[in-house]
Amino acid sequence: MADKILKELTLKIWRQKDAKSKGGFETYKIHDISTGSSFLEMLDILNEQLVSENKEPVAFDHDCREGICGTCSLFIDGRAHGPDDDVTTCQLHMRRFQDGATITIEPWRCGAFPVIKDLIVDRGAYEKILQAGGYVSVNTGGVPDGNAIPIAKPAADEAMDAAACIGCGACAATCKNSSAMLFVAAKVSQLALLPQGKIEAARRAKAMVAKMDELGFGNCTNTGACESECPKSISIEHIARLNREFLKAKLKD
Amino acid sequence: MSNFLTSSIGKKIILSLSGLFLIAFLCVHLALNLLLIVDNSGELFNIGAHFMATNPIIKIVEPILAIGFIIHIILASILTLQNRGARPIKYDLRRQSGNCTWASRNMYILGGLVLIFLFVHLWNFWWKIKFAGDPLLAEINVDGTAMENTYALVSGLFKSSIIYCFLYILGGIFLGLHLTHGFWSAFQSIGLCNQIWRKRLECLAKIFAFIIAAGFCIIPLYFMLGLAN
Ligand code: HEM
Numbered sequence: 001m002a003d004k005i006l007k008e009l010t011l012k013i014w015r016q017k018d019a020k021s022k023g024g025f026e027t028y029k030i031h032d033i034s035t036g037s038s039f040l041e042m043l044d045i046l047n048e049q050l051v052s053e054n055k056e057p058v059a060f061d062h063d064c065r066e067g068i069c070g071t072c073s074l075f076i077d078g079r080a081h082g083p084d085d086d087v088t089t090c091q092l093h094m095r096r097f098q099d100g101a102t103i104t105i106e107p108w109r110c111g112a113f114p115v116i117k118d119l120i121v122d123r124g125a126y127e128k129i130l131q132a133g134g135y136v137s138v139n140t141g142g143v144p145d146g147n148a149i150p151i152a153k154p155a156a157d158e159a160m161d162a163a164a165c166i167g168c169g170a171c172a173a174t175c176k177n178s179s180a181m182l183f184v185a186a187k188v189s190q191l192a193l194l195p196q197g198k199i200e201a202a203r204r205a206k207a208m209v210a211k212m213d214e215l216g217f218g219n220c221t222n223t224g225a226c227e228s229e230c231p232k233s234i235s236i237e238h239i240a241r242l243n244r245e246f247l248k249a250k251l252k253d
Numbered sequence: 254m255s256n257f258l259t260s261s262i263g264k265k266i267i268l269s270l271s272g273l274f275l276i277a278f279l280c281v282h283l284a285l286n287l288l289l290i291v292d293n294s295g296e297l298f299n300i301g302a303h304f305m306a307t308n309p310i311i312k313i314v315e316p317i318l319a320i321g322f323i324i325h326i327i328l329a330s331i332l333t334l335q336n337r338g339a340r341p342i343k344y345d346l347r348r349q350s351g352n353c354t355w356a357s358r359n360m361y362i363l364g365g366l367v368l369i370f371l372f373v374h375l376w377n378f379w380w381k382i383k384f385a386g387d388p389l390l391a392e393i394n395v396d397g398t399a400m401e402n403t404y405a406l407v408s409g410l411f412k413s414s415i416i417y418c419f420l421y422i423l424g425g426i427f428l429g430l431h432l433t434h435g436f437w438s439a440f441q442s443i444g445l446c447n448q449i450w451r452k453r454l455e456c457l458a459k460i461f462a463f464i465i466a467a468g469f470c471i472i473p474l475y476f477m478l479g480l481a482n
C-alpha cells in the first residue's frame with residue numbers, strides 16, 4: 001500500500017540564533033509530505049526548502065536515526081519525542097499526524113540544558129553527572145574470564161534494563177520539575193546491581209546526586225512523567241533504588 | 254550525614270517522613286472524629302476529646318505535630334520554588350495529562366488549599382477550646398468527670414452553617430487528592446518501592462485517600478442532612 005500524502009502542514013518552530021539571542025517562534029508551511037517519512041526527514045525537507053529560499057535552515061540534533069544514540073531531541077506538540085510512547089524523535093513517523101495539522105516544535109526546556117541554536121540544546125550536564133561517578137574503576141591487565149563473577153539472572157536483567165538509557169534528556173525535559181532523576185537512577189542502578197559496580201556504589205550515588213543538584217536540575221516529586229516519555233521505558237523503580245542507595249550511603253557517612 | 258539536608262533526595266526523604274507522620278496523625282484524628290456520628294448524645298466524642306486534651310502523651314505529641322506541619326510546609330515550599338526555577342523558559346505547548354496524574358502535578362496547590370482549610374479549622378475549634386472560649390463549650394458532667402462540651406461546639410457549627418459544612422467537605426476532598434499521590438510517593442521517596450510494590454502502594458494510596466476523604470466529608474454531611482438530632 002502506498003503511503004498517503006499530507007498535502008499541507010504548518011510548522012511552528014522555535015528559532016534562536018545562538019545561546020545569547022532571545023529567540024522566538026517562526027511559522028512555516030510545508031507541502032506533500034509522505035506519511036511514511038520520519039519526522040526528521042520531514043524537517044530535512046523543510047530545510048531544503050529554506051535553503052532554496054536562501055534562508056537559514058533549522059538546526060536540530062540527530063545522528064543514528066534509529067533510536068540508539070540518544071542525540072535527537074525535540075518537544076513536539078507538547079510532548080518529549082512527540083506523540084508516540086517509547087520512541088525517540090527519529091523513530092517518529094509522519095503517519096502520526098493529520099493533513100492540515102499545525103505542529104509545534106520546541107527545544108528541551110530545562111535550565112541545565114541551555115539552547116545553543118534553534119532546537120539544539122547543550123546536554124553536557126548529563127555528561128558531567130556521568131563523569132562524577134557513572135563508571136567502575138578497573139585495573140588494566142589481562143581480560144578477566146567472562147564467567148569469573150557469577151551474576152544472578154534477575155539482577156543481570158534489571159541492570160540491562162537500566163543500561164538501555166541513551167542519555168537523550170527527555171526525562172528532565174518532560175518533568176514538571178526539570179528533574180534528572182530518571183537518568184541518574186538508570187546510571188546508578190545499572191552499576192549498583194552488578195558486583196563490579198557495588199564497590200563504588202556509595203561514593204557513586206553521593207557524587208552523582210551532588211552533581212545533579214549542583215547543575216540546577218529540579219527535585220523529583222515522583223510524578224512518573226519521565227517514565228512515560230522515556231524512549232527506553234526506564235522504570236521509576238530505579239529512582240526508588242537510587243533513593244535507597246543514596247540514603248544508605250549517607251547513613252554510612 | 255553532611256549536607257544531607259541540602260541535597261535533593263535528602264529533602265525529599267524528610268518531606269516524606271513528615272508526610273507519613275501527618276498521615277499517622279490523620280488516622281487518629283479521623284477515628285476520633287467519627288465518634289461525632291456514632292453517638293448522637295455526644296458523650297463518646299466528649300470523652301474522646303477530653304482524653305486527648307488531658308493525656309500527657311498527647312500533650313507531648315501536639316507540639317511535635319505542629320513541628321511536623323512546619324517542616325512539611327517549609328520543605329514543600331523550598332522544593333517547589335527550586336523546581337520552578339529549574340525551568341526558566343517555559344514550554345509554549347505542554348500535554349501532560351497522559352504522562353502523570355493531575356494530583357501529582359498539583360501537590361503544592363492541593364497542600365496550600367489544605368493549609369488554608371487548616372487555618373479556618375484551627376480558628377473554629379482549637380483556638381476556641383484552648384484560648385478564646387465559647388458559650389457552647391460550657392462545662393458538662395459525663396460519668397462524674399467534668400469536661401468541656403466539645404460536641405456542642407462542633408455540632409453547633411455544622412448545624413448552624415451550611416457554608417462551613419461545604420468548606421469542611423472541600424477540605425476533605427483536597428486532602429484526599431493530596432494523598433492519592435502523597436501516600437505512595439512517600440514510600441517511593443524513601444526507597445521503599447519496587448516494580449511489585451509500586452502497583453500495591455498506588456492502589457493502597459487510592460483506597461487510603463478515599464477513606465480519609467470520605468471519612469472527613471461524612472461528618473459535616475451527617476449534620477447537614479439533619480441526622481444528628
Ligand atoms: C494533613 C496534611 C498533609 C498530609 C497528610 C500530607 C502528606 C503528604 C505526603 C505523604 C507527601 C509525600 C511525600 C513525598 O513524596 O516525599 C506529601 C507531599 C507533598 N506535600 Fe503534603 N501533606 C499535608 C499537607 C501539606 C501542606 C499544608 C502542603 C503545602 C503547603 C503540602 C505540600 C506538599 C508538597 C508540595 C508535596 C510534594 C509532592 C511530592 O513529593 O509528591 N502538604 N504530603
Ligand code: SF4
Nearest residue numbers: 165166168169171230
Ligand atoms: S532515562 Fe530515558 S528519557 Fe532519560 S535520558 Fe535515559 S533514555 Fe532518555
Ligand code: FES
Nearest residue numbers: 063065070072090
Ligand atoms: S538520532 Fe540517534 S536516537 Fe534519534
